[in-house]
Amino acid sequence: MCLSGTLEDKLAAVAAAGFDGIEVFENDLIATPWSPAEVAARCADLGLSIDLYQPFRDLDSVDEEQFGRNLRRAEAKLDLMVALGADTVLVCSSVGDDAVADVDRLAGQLHTLAERAAARGLRIAYEALAWGRHVSTWDRSWEAVRRGDHSALGLCLDSFHVLSRGSDPTGIADLPGEKLFFLQLADAPHLNMDVLQWSRHHRLFPGQGGFDLPGFLGQVLAAGYSGPLSLEVFNDVFRQTDPARTAVDAMRSLLALEEALAGRDPRLPERVRLSTLPPAPPVAGYAFTELAVDGVSGPVIATALATLGFTHTGQHRSKPVQLWEQGRARVLLNAAVVRSDGAGAAAISALAVETADPVASAARAEALLAPVLPRSRGATEADLAAVAAPDGTEVFFCRAGADWLTDFLPTRSRPSPSAGLTHTDHVALAQPFDHFDEAALFYRVVLGLQPDATTEVAAPFGLVRHRAVTDSDHTVRIGLSVALLRRGEWAPGVPDPQHLAFATDDIFATARALHAHGAPLLEVPANYHDDLEARLDLAPETLAAMRESGVLYDRDEHGEYFHLHTHVLGSRVFFEVVQRIADYTSYGTVNAPVRMAAHRRLRMAGPKR
Amino acid sequence: MCLSGTLEDKLAAVAAAGFDGIEVFENDLIATPWSPAEVAARCADLGLSIDLYQPFRDLDSVDEEQFGRNLRRAEAKLDLMVALGADTVLVCSSVGDDAVADVDRLAGQLHTLAERAAARGLRIAYEALAWGRHVSTWDRSWEAVRRGDHSALGLCLDSFHVLSRGSDPTGIADLPGEKLFFLQLADAPHLNMDVLQWSRHHRLFPGQGGFDLPGFLGQVLAAGYSGPLSLEVFNDVFRQTDPARTAVDAMRSLLALEEALAGRDPRLPERVRLSTLPPAPPVAGYAFTELAVDGVSGPVIATALATLGFTHTGQHRSKPVQLWEQGRARVLLNAAVVRSDGAGAAAISALAVETADPVASAARAEALLAPVLPRSRGATEADLAAVAAPDGTEVFFCRAGADWLTDFLPTRSRPSPSAGLTHTDHVALAQPFDHFDEAALFYRVVLGLQPDATTEVAAPFGLVRHRAVTDSDHTVRIGLSVALLRRGEWAPGVPDPQHLAFATDDIFATARALHAHGAPLLEVPANYHDDLEARLDLAPETLAAMRESGVLYDRDEHGEYFHLHTHVLGSRVFFEVVQRIADYTSYGTVNAPVRMAAHRRLRMAGPKR
The missing domain is CATH 3.20.20.150 (Divalent-metal-dependent TIM barrel enzymes)
Incomplete structure (x- = not known):
């Protein structure tokens, strides 16, 4: 049974x-x-x-x-x-x-x-x-x-x-x-x-x-x-x-x-x-994340990355893949992965974690029945082992020190003005309905991570369950979500958007830079900040800054979380910028309904950006 | 909310x-x-x-x-x-x-x-x-x-x-x-x-x-x-x-x-x-049920009806609709309703109940916000009021006495040998996931019926919930079912089959006639009857007859239920033959998994019949 x-x-x-x-x-x-x-x-x-x-x-x-x-x-x-x-x-x-x-x-x-x-x-x-x-x-x-x-x-x-x-x-x-x-x-x-x-x-x-x-x-x-x-x-x-x-x-x-x-x-x-599984080598953050894009979504996302302070620093030697960097955050835009959901398709296609021993990581993944992906690479290119997660996302294992970067020829692009983003905070992957528990186990045991608590929020189109997995140092955080009931004909936003979250040490400075450069930031209703004001004893100047920059807020017993979001770019990807204060370990999930309603509004209002 | x-x-x-x-x-x-x-x-x-x-x-x-x-x-x-x-x-x-x-x-x-x-x-x-x-x-x-x-x-x-x-x-x-x-x-x-x-x-x-x-x-x-x-x-x-x-x-x-x-x-x-709703006139059985068929499924279903003892007695004056009759059971095959699910499509498109006052029934349905369906009819044709149920099924109200039959010209077809079917016992409608509770309320209050208890069975492809509504004399029984979770990419049989159940007073005589005429009957595993034998004190000759004819069995504190099923005909319709003993009021739902597995096996084994 x-x-x-x-x-x-x-x-x-x-x-x-x-x-x-x-x-x-x-x-x-x-x-x-x-x-x-x-x-x-x-x-x-x-x-x-x-x-x-x-x-x-x-x-x-x-x-x-x-x-x-x-x-x-x-x-x-x-x-x-x-x-x-x-x-x-x-x-x-x-x-x-x-x-x-x-x-x-x-x-x-x-x-x-x-x-x-x-x-x-x-x-x-x-x-x-x-x-x-x-x-x-x-x-x-x-x-x-x-x-x-x-x-x-x-x-x-x-x-x-x-x-x-x-x-x-x-x-x-x-x-x-x-x-x-x-x-x-x-x-x-x-x-x-x-x-x-x-x-x-x-x-x-x-x-x-x-x-x-x-x-x-x-x-x-x-x-x-x-x-x-x-x-x-x-x-x-x-x-x-x-x-x-x-x-x-x-x-x-x-x-x-x-x-x-x-x-x-x-x-x-x-x-x-004596367990027969190769032990999980420690992970040390994201080497890169990769978005699959097409001819329509690629330029939209590239432009957005530039407004977020990323620079197009590299071009892959043999594939239509761009490397964008800011601080330790690296995003690949890959136009070679064919997606079938029509013009403007975009999705998180891969995440790469740095591990102390990529060969051992890959061996562990294979021993845990992860499908090993074939690699087509040029003679001089880095040999990146990769497996497929249950949701189809490719998981790469990279040696710390980023030897894979040599696959990319420098573009000598003019650097975008930095927005202060330091690294990738987390990757958020909406899961296919049938594979949520499978995916949570997969990411956790293959990468040797720990699960966070499961939370549920009442989103505009149905209840959504969230669970995150992370290493003890929180260098790799993966947020997984799924609708409590499989979405049907009416519920919009199917498949649900995925996102990449980047960290900053000063959310308001970052927000000012983003506004200055025309980043496609999501507007936050004044009612949201009115409610924060009624509920919490926030410093008036902090609240004023949040109102001005569309920053959302959460806190728990360990710390605070400030975050803002972009529009959905292409069919299902957006970016988040987060600042964690003290030891806040969650993801601001309480604010997801506000973000979803705002995304819905944009979708209803006009053509895709 | x-x-x-x-x-x-x-x-x-x-x-x-x-x-x-x-x-x-x-x-x-x-x-x-x-x-x-x-x-x-x-x-x-x-x-x-x-x-x-x-x-x-x-x-x-x-x-x-x-x-x-x-x-x-x-x-x-x-x-x-x-x-x-x-x-x-x-x-x-x-x-x-x-x-x-x-x-x-x-x-x-x-x-x-x-x-x-x-x-x-x-x-x-x-x-x-x-x-x-x-x-x-x-x-x-x-x-x-x-x-x-x-x-x-x-x-x-x-x-x-x-x-x-x-x-x-x-x-x-x-x-x-x-x-x-x-x-x-x-x-x-x-x-x-x-x-x-x-x-x-x-x-x-x-x-x-x-x-x-x-x-x-x-x-x-x-x-x-x-x-x-x-x-x-x-x-x-x-x-x-x-x-x-x-x-x-x-x-x-x-x-x-x-x-x-x-x-x-x-x-x-x-x-x-003082309620403003027009009261529900009493219902008195099914005037007819209607299947939407196409050029592929129509002949298949017509042949099956003949082997079940139905005779093609009438042809509609102005539409491509056949009338098939046996006893008080009447089935229309309607080739005029366009369905989009490809060649071989078939579905229960309408059910017609006899009421003491069709005009009052229709007025009540309309007062209960049922969408009233437009009728296109010739000058001499019966004026049948109809509304749409939440699952898209059309519900007709007919006067007892069947004046709508005058819309059909007699075919003078050679009568099929009767299989002893007396009337339509129930109509079973698998509901779209989003509209199960809506549909149960709709059928109940629009027709003035009572709800039966809700049951759940573990079917081969997920849990299925059943609820039936019926009048106090059990002349109109409507069985509704829905998967507990919306079915996904793997689960076969989406949409789930619907069926019409016809009553007999002698299931074994009917079964012999059906076998003799080559009806497309579903085979029942010997293991099923072995289990009945182990569990229940059934008379050996009854058990032997059940084994021979592929009859399934259920009983409750009120009576017994013998039933058999045909293959799925066209994309999603099958027929059931039932005999109720004493006051058994249910639907043999406990046997649904056996029937579903047998249908699955036929689907895997070969082309559609």
Whole structure:
């Protein structure tokens, strides 16, 4: 149930992503025309074992007649498992009104089923659902299994059911490993909602949510569990995305989980303590960012960059790529990347990070299943390793010191008057709806970054979710956003704009320079500043300067944030200028609706600039 | 916040839908370039009053210094209101840690603000948020207002905040009407979730959810409230749909609410007791359903109808429309409706219900803001009134007795051998994502139907929500469905298929006839019937017959449901045959995933049939 599609679609996807085995969920089996034996054969062809079968709920019952019926049904499923070649069946704690409260009676019923299973060479893995009627915690399910006392009866642990309840997993390491029959892993964002709904709609792959999966898994492995790590992720988005991509995302999450676990606990088996992933070399800021432009958007953006104080310093030796620089901020305008969204197309096509070891960075990315991009380069050009992120953005790894700059011939252009921009503060990438969580995990683990908190804002055309990832020194910040619901026919601004944000040490001096040079700055409504004045104790001269220059403002407990924006240039790119005061670590997301409304107004008012 | 877009977009939409006034939410004002006076002027131009301003939260504070700051901020907003021409400001109960618990102290702070408001000719409407820290119920907010004891201080009631907590609204009728300053209405589905999240994402317009809005509103009006009925609906979907359509949907919901209230309570004012809506004449089944077909899909569907036992009995006098009949089931194939989705297009284009008074039905639909469709007809043809539903389906109203049949010349075709189909059981319409709740309300109130329960199933390509509406005699059943998330690039079957379901009194005799005549029936996996056998105590001969004929099965506490399906014919239409046993009232939705997987398999396997 991690994947979209029919059983046939799913098997192809998980095999291609390199998984060793699967769980079969009854709903998929019921809907396939393949007999259980044919499913088994197909899995064998694909190199997949069938590690678990999930055929039903609510086995135990205080009504012995009902339990008899449940048992008969279970036996039909056990017979089916023999044909399927699955040796372990999942039994969840009951949610029915007739669920057995008495743990000895429950253990007895589990024992009875274990007998029937053992007769067929099968075994029962009993799991506590977080919303089980009488058994909702791992220790209580263990108690039932222990008292059930049968070699074919063991425990299935599911990280969601344990961690969603805030249960302490610490004691798990003390369980006998041979009684741990199965392990299901799921992460989830911390949400304040009914646990059943949370579980059914919002689970995520490990590393995409807020749970401590490495800590949980460490407990299970320390107990001696040696079975599969199975993913059981009910997620409304994954249910409808391309299963081939989701399966790769899932595998990447397991690789990153293994790394997070490595070296944690001397009790762990050797194979766990040694992660096979090349470690992430430290990053040290953006070497460059690249915009794909066409014949219409290219000159518009070039002009805008000049008004922002950038100088066209270089021209690529062999490609239609311009280098624009100001301070340590470097932007490439690439007219060679064909985009299909019509005249005036523009998009952020690549970002390049400086790392201590580009070869190691690229090797890590590849080990994390990032598609490696082919490079076409001249004999004397720098060899830049690049991979594709889930949103299509190319991620380059560059050595500190910028040897790639030798690919560019100096233009000897007259320098634009500087506007005081010092470096690239962040890159903001609106994500395709289906790939937000995948992208956040990708950027984080491939580059070795940390996630910031997730925020949601009510934007003019729907709710928008923001999440950023950054290194500990904040040299590389990547802001990701996505609409909470996929945008439809009415909502304008699809796809949402992306932007590059540049830092300044003096927003007002920069703003004056930008105004003087005719930068296409976004106007900010007077009502916005009136509200700031009513809400906050800002110095009158600061407020006056903000009004004059169209500067927006945010603050948190760590510091302050001043920022301004340009118009959208070409189809979907704009620039932001930011000044961070003290340790403000966010992105002024609270002001996004004002900026979006202003962009909307320009779009309605006239032709593209 | 009911609508998507900027303030400018919203004002245009509500004025066009016929609203008298608006609330202004601070976020919209902050993002508009219009000054408050310009907003007021624009509203006046559009005939809209500004009935309420919502500028902030968390007024009261146990920290008097903080309260002082809050008060200064409030005064800035009161000054703004004078320019805006809004005379009432909303103050919500505080959620902050510093909220005032002592009701007299709270009343004192409200009194202070009321003084400041009164000095400007304004008034304060105090509202209990369901998640307010100390004030979360209407009676507690009333206590604060009562003790605040100021003519410029009154109560704002919000149906969501009262009904979501399960609070009893009964005492509201006893409040002094002149102290009820404002009324906000929102419905919501019954959900088991955190009330704040429920409120922010899932509110609906009155009549679209599960709350007793007429009962609540009756209380408020009985108290003597005579102010506006304001809609405050936070809904993730409405936030991104065309605001012009959402505003019409909103107005329709108020018209239906007024009708539901009429005659309820002798204490209500005369104007409320007399609804202006023409009552819904009783419906009596489907006169016909119509499929739009093209040159490719038309013959395919005609052949399929013949194999289902339908006979091509009539040809329209002036249009390329065929009439097919079996029992009381009548299907039109209309080749005159141009569809743009390519060769093989097919869709349910119209449904016609028999009503006791077609003219009254049409008048009601028009009063409920249904777009009336122009009719092009020959001099001798029946005058069928028709309106457009939100999904584009045309809804016709026909007199019982079928005088419209005289539009068709008999074909004298050789009758197809009957398959025992007696009538149209239901019409199932997959809805466009943005318009599901709008459509459910539309079909229900325009036709005077009742809603069934909403169900969700995990379909192969994402979760799907189902809701049906029907008359009390179940002569007209309309099944509506929508994906929980708008489908994206991968999910196949977009748009989702629609279908017509025909009833039989003997599903197995019908199935044998269909097989004999080569109907394009969907094969059902053996695994499906194996599971039925394991789960249910079905008679072996019944199960064998189901296996043989590809019949699916469901049951509930009222009865049983046997059904089978055809392939998808043309781009998006299939047929279902159903037999209802006893009082089964549902639609076999539990089997939808099996059917969808089978349809998917055919689509993958080969060319369209």
